[in-house]
Amino acid sequence: MNMGLALAEYFDATIHYLTTMDDNRNGEALGFSLLANSVAKKEFLENVNVLFEKWKKEAAVRNIKIKTICTSGKILPILKDYVHKNHIYFVVMGSHGHSGVKGFLIGSNCQKVVRALHVPVFIVKDQVIKYEFNQVVFASSFKEEEKASFQKFLDFIQK
Secondary structure: OHHHHHHHHHHOOOEEEEEEEOHHHHHHHHOOOOOOOHHHHHHHHHHHHHHHHHHHHHHHHOOOOEEEEEEEOOHHHHHHHHHHHOOOOOEEEEOOOOOOOHHHHHOOOHHHHHHHOOOOEEEEOOOOOOOOOOOOOOOOOOOHHHHHHHHHHHHHHOO
């Protein structure tokens, strides 16, 4: 979330924080069906709301607009639809695997998201201490269809 806040502040953008309650993925991590267990579902939603409120306060202090969305279903189709309908042009997601509760809120299946979305996806592997973009890499095979992506990359780093 810190990287998302830093990028939103830098680009004067709104953060759309989206999390899903996917019964299959979350149920495996917990060892039981989340959606079938109303107590677990309620606890999950309460924890999400606590985090959302914390992040809203952090964003407000930095004068960053934030929207929070918690829904149920599989993340990839929900994210694709949300990005399209809300004209999102940049996605930031964490990559910490999906073992335990961390997988619920930080994101998983990054490779699928990168392949499926037609917007830049910034994957944060670890907690970032210093937010500088002094040296960056654009991995490319120099194919013609990568020109548009490269131009977006140049626009991003030249801000």
